[in-house]
Each structure stands twice: as C-alpha cells, then as structure tokens.
Amino acid sequence: MDALLQFMLSGVTVGAVYALVALGFTIIYNASDVVNFAQGEFVMLGGMITVFTYQAGLPLPLAAVLAIAITSLVGVALNKLALEPARGAPVVSLIIITIGASIFIRGAAQLIFDKQLHRFPSFSGDAPIHIFGATLVPQSLWVIGGAVLVFIALWLFFTKTLTGKAVLATANNRLAAQLVGINTGWVMTLSFALSAAIGALAGVLVTPITLVGYDVGVGLALKGFAAAMLGGMGNPKGALVGGISLGLLEALTAGYLSSQYKDAVAFIVILAVLFVMPQGLFGKSTTERV
Amino acid sequence: MLTVEGLRSAYGRIEVLHGVDLEVRSGEIVTVVGANGAGKTTLLHCLSGTQPVSAGRIHFRGDELTTVPAYRRLRRGLAQSPEGRQIFTNLSVEENLRLGAFLFTDERVERDMQDAFAMFPILREKRNLVAGGLSGGQQQMLAIARALMGRPHCLLLDEPSMGLAPLIVAQIFEVVESLRARDVTILLVEQNAYGALKIADRGYVMETGQITMTGPAAELIADPRIREAYLGI
Numbered sequence: 001m002d003a004l005l006q007f008m009l010s011g012v013t014v015g016a017v018y019a020l021v022a023l024g025f026t027i028i029y030n031a032s033d034v035v036n037f038a039q040g041e042f043v044m045l046g047g048m049i050t051v052f053t054y055q056a057g058l059p060l061p062l063a064a065v066l067a068i069a070i071t072s073l074v075g076v077a078l079n080k081l082a083l084e085p086a087r088g089a090p091v092v093s094l095i096i097i098t099i100g101a102s103i104f105i106r107g108a109a110q111l112i113f114d115k116q117l118h119r120f121p122s123f124s125g126d127a128p129i130h131i132f133g134a135t136l137v138p139q140s141l142w143v144i145g146g147a148v149l150v151f152i153a154l155w156l157f158f159t160k161t162l163t164g165k166a167v168l169a170t171a172n173n174r175l176a177a178q179l180v181g182i183n184t185g186w187v188m189t190l191s192f193a194l195s196a197a198i199g200a201l202a203g204v205l206v207t208p209i210t211l212v213g214y215d216v217g218v219g220l221a222l223k224g225f226a227a228a229m230l231g232g233m234g235n236p237k238g239a240l241v242g243g244i245s246l247g248l249l250e251a252l253t254a255g256y257l258s259s260q261y262k263d264a265v266a267f268i269v270i271l272a273v274l275f276v277m278p279q280g281l282f283g284k285s286t287t288e289r290v
Numbered sequence: 291m292l293t294v295e296g297l298r299s300a301y302g303r304i305e306v307l308h309g310v311d312l313e314v315r316s317g318e319i320v321t322v323v324g325a326n327g328a329g330k331t332t333l334l335h336c337l338s339g340t341q342p343v344s345a346g347r348i349h350f351r352g353d354e355l356t357t358v359p360a361y362r363r364l365r366r367g368l369a370q371s372p373e374g375r376q377i378f379t380n381l382s383v384e385e386n387l388r389l390g391a392f393l394f395t396d397e398r399v400e401r402d403m404q405d406a407f408a409m410f411p412i413l414r415e416k417r418n419l420v421a422g423g424l425s426g427g428q429q430q431m432l433a434i435a436r437a438l439m440g441r442p443h444c445l446l447l448d449e450p451s452m453g454l455a456p457l458i459v460a461q462i463f464e465v466v467e468s469l470r471a472r473d474v475t476i477l478l479v480e481q482n483a484y485g486a487l488k489i490a491d492r493g494y495v496m497e498t499g500q501i502t503m504t505g506p507a508a509e510l511i512a513d514p515r516i517r518e519a520y521l522g523i
C-alpha cells in the first residue's frame with residue numbers, strides 16, 4: 001500500500017512534466033497542424049538558461065523569468081526563420097524542419113553552455129513531505145501545480161477568449177480567418193511564444209528534481225508526444241490526462257516489474273489505446289475539439 | 291465605392307487575370323458572371339487581399355487598397371463570403387458568427403447575432419452544433435451571416451448558389467436582395483447567370499480573365515449572345 005502510493009506520487013510528478021510538454025505540442029498543433037519536435041528543446045532551454053543566469057548571480061526567480069522569456073523568443077524565431085519561409089509546404093516537411101531545428105538547438109546549447117548535468121536549488125527546500133507513509137519532495141508540488149495551472153489557463157484561453165478562438169480559427173481555416181480580420185501571422189507568433197514559454201516553465205520547475213543537460217529534450221519530446229497522442233492531439237484536456245497517465249504507467253511498471261521495462265510497457269499501452277481509439281482518449285473525431 | 295483598374299494576377303507564372311476593370315457604386319448589386327475558370331474567384335481574392343496582384347489598382351471608399359494586407363480589409367468595410375463557404379468546421383455555429391465579428395467587442399455584436407438568426411432561423415436552432423455538420427445550404431447561410439457580422443459596407447459573394455437545391459437557391463437570392471435595405475453594397479459572382487442577373491442592377495461578363503461585356507442587368511438578360519452562352523435559352 002505504501003509502495004503503491006509512493007509509485008503513484010512519483011508517477012504523477014513525472015506525468016505532470018509530460019503533460020506540460022504535451023500542452024506545448026497542443027498549442028502549436030492547434031494553430032498550424034504541425035507537431036513541433038523542438039518542444040523538448042524548449043524544456044531544456046528553460047532549465048539551462050536558468051542554471052547559467054543563476055550561477056552568474058541573478059536571483060532564482062529573475063533567472064527563471066528570464067529563461068522563459070528568452071525561450072519564448074527562440075520559439076518565435078523558430079517560426080519566423082524556419083517554418084514561415086516554408087509556408088505552404090506539406091505538414092510532413094514542416095515537422096521534419098522542427099526535427100532539424102531541435103538538433104540545431106541542442107548543438108547550439110552544447111556549445112554555448114556545456115555537456116554537464118546541472119541543477120539549481122528547489123524552490124521550497126528539500127525536506128520531504130510525508131503522506132500516509134509515502135514521501136514527496138516539495139518541488140513535486142510545484143511541478144504538479146504548474147501543470148494544473150497551465151492547463152486551466154489554456155482551457156480558459158481556448159474556450160472563453162476571442163483571441164483563443166482566433167487561434168483555433170486560424171488552424172481550422174487560415175483563409176477564412178484572414179477574411180474575418182484575424183492577423184494569422186500574429187496568431188502563429190503568439191502560438192510559438194506561448195508554447196515555448198510553457199516548455200521553458202516545465203524545465204524551470206523540474207530541473208531541481210531531474211537535473212538538466214543539453215540533451216534532455218529528445219526524450220521529453222518523445223514522451224510528451226506520446227502523451228499528446230494518448231490524450232488526443234490538439235486537446236488540452238487530452239494533454240493533461242495523457243501526460244499523467246503516461247507518468248503513472250511508467251512509475252507503476254518501474255515499481256512492480258522493472259525500470260528496464262517502463263518505456264516499453266508505456267508504449268505498448270499507448271499503442272493498444274490508439275488501436276481501439278485512433279483519435280486518442282479526447283480526440284477531435286468526436287464533434288468537440290476543445 | 292469600389293473601383294478596379296487594369297487588375298492582373300497570376301498563379302506562379304500563369305497569368306489568369308489580364309487587366310480587369312470594374313466598378314461597383316454605393317447601394318448597387320453588381321454581378322460578375324462567367325464560365326468555369328474565367329477568373330471570378332481569383333478576382334474576389336485579389337479584392338480581399340488573399341491573392342497577390344501583379345498590376346493594377348483597387349480603390350475602396352476613397353482609399354487605395356491594393357497593398358493593404360488581407361486581414362485589414364474587413365476593417366475598411368470589405369467582407370467576403372468565399373467560394374466553397376470556408377466556414378470554421380471544427381467550431382460551433384455561434385462561434386463562427388462570433389468570429390465574423392472578430393474586430394468588435396461592443397454590445398452590437400449580440401444584436402447582430404440576433405439579426406443573423408432572424409435572417410436564417412435554422413442557424414439559431416443549430417447554434418451550439420459544430421458547423422462542419424451542417425448541410426450545404428446551412429453552411430452557405432452561415433458563411434453569409436458570418437460575413438455580415440463584420441459590418442461590411444460592401445460584401446463580396448462567391449457562388450452562393452453552388453451545389454444547392456433550387457428552393458434553397460431561391461431563399462439565398464432573396465436574402466441577398468434584402469441586403470439592399472441594410473445598406474450593404476454587393477458584388478455577386480455566379481455561374482447561375484440568370485438568377486444573379488435577375489436580382490442585380492448591373493452585370494459584367496468575364497471570359498478567360500477579361501471583362502468582355504457590361505451593362506444594366508436587364509439589358510444583359512435580353513442580349514442574344516448572353517442568352518445563348520450563359521442562360522441556355
């Protein structure tokens with residue numbers, strides 16, 4: 001019982017990170033139908049930039065905000081420099097461009113920063129919290145809380161605000177969006193900035209637990225992608241549920257079987273779900289999109 | 291209200307508009323009729339800024355529009371209900387209408403939406419349904435209603451009768467004619483030349499990227515060449 005609770009707590013923590021990555025996927029996918037495989041690099045940049053600006057002497061909150069802002073600019077640059085010039089190309093080509101961009105960003109990070117693993121202090125100390133015999137580090141609560149807050153904010157943005165609807169409209173029909181007066185170029189800029197900011201936030205929150213290095217993005221992008229597929233690509237609710245489910249699956253497999261199998265079991269379950277429900281748990285084949 | 295001079299446009303290196311001149315005066319219903327592939331849709335996209343213009347000028351309500359980006363043209367009062375409807379299929383009927391008024395946040399938005407529902411009562415019934423599930427006729431109504439939500443001075447209408455049953459076509463043409471009373475000037479593009487000329491004040495005939503004939507709608511309907519080529523009489 002204690003063990004089960006322990007596995008679930010760590011599963012939810014990891015799952016919250018996957019959910020944040022998946023939420024980042026969701027925004028860009030909603031605006032452009034592109035799956036941005038550089039999403040994991042945003043997480044890495046969020047962590048790395050915070051580490052280095054913090055080591056340079058900035059207070060931690062300021063370093064974190066700076067990291068998120070710079071990563072947003074990287075996201076905007078990715079859109080302007082790599083994707084916008086290829087506008088009109090098939091979606092598959094655009095996705096390959098994002099894979100290229102992720103390799104480029106990783107290489108640049110290795111040069112600008114280094115190849116070591118880094119961390120900075122937890123926000124609320126490292127004294128474990130005891131819950132019914134299981135323990136949780138306080139930073140886990142930051143990660144989980146961050147994922148939930150970002151989810152609620154995005155859900156409100158897409159369902160309650162006209163700007164959010166404009167993003168959905170741009171994805172659905174760019175021509176019609178322009179005809180109703182939406183600046184679709186600006187919508188794309190906004191989507192990339194937002195998506196990169198969420199990725200960077202994930203990096204800031206999780207670095208004290210998992211550490212950060214120039215190459216942590218690849219694995220996170222794959223896991224986040226799997227989570228988004230499991231929940232239904234394009235749906236914030238799907239991203240959250242998909243992320244947490246994936247984290248739980250991994251933690252329970254690692255706990256009860258072997259940590260060697262955790263990736264395999266997670267992917268088998270995802271394949272099984274997609275086989276039965278090709279659109280994912282909250283996919284848009286059902287009439288509702290958000 | 292709208293003046294087009296020497297308009298040329300191309301897809302890649304293939305020019306499809308070879309110098310189009312056209313004028314729409316305030317309060318008029320003007321129609322452009324022409325066969326498949328004549329360039330009517332291309333002309334409307336040039337007017338809306340969603341298709342590049344290689345030469346010529348567009349003036350609208352006293353301002354030059356030629357280089358204004360597409361998303362700013364509705365602000366100037368020029369709306370379009372495009373060919374193929376192009377509604378937001380993933381969004382609800384009501385969301386489509388709300389996005390039609392994307393530029394506005396005042397209380398008139400709600401009033402305009404009620405007007406749209408009064409004009410097309412079926413849209414009120416289906417307001418919470420996903421627009422992609424509407425029938426062709428309902429989607430066309432939604433496309434027109436969405437364009438009107440943008441409070442245009444001039445509405446460009448591209449083939450509103452395409453693929454619809456005669457009864458629905460009659461209803462749509464009736465609504466188009468009724469827009470006169472709301473001070474909306476109309477440029478109507480149609481392959482259904484007879485239906486369009488019947489409600490229009492003036493007409494233009496377009497053939498392979500050029501205007502070949504123009505005049506009052508009543509005269510065009512009576513013209514033997516038009517009767518033979520476009521009216522099948």
Ligand SMILES: Nc1ncnc2c1ncn2[C@@H]1O[C@H](COP(=O)(O)OP(=O)(O)OP(=O)(O)O)[C@@H](O)[C@H]1O
Binds near residue numbers: 327
């Ligand atoms: N996206 C495109 N790329 C290349 N050529 C195009 C494109 N769209 C239209 N054309 C060509 O431009 C010409 C004019 O097409 P356009 O759609 O403007 O005609 P139309 O008068 O609206 O025809 P229809 O009555 O069938 O709607 C046609 O020869 C067409 O093949």
Ligand SMILES: [Mg+2]
Binds near residue numbers: 330331332373449
């Ligand atoms: Mg056409």
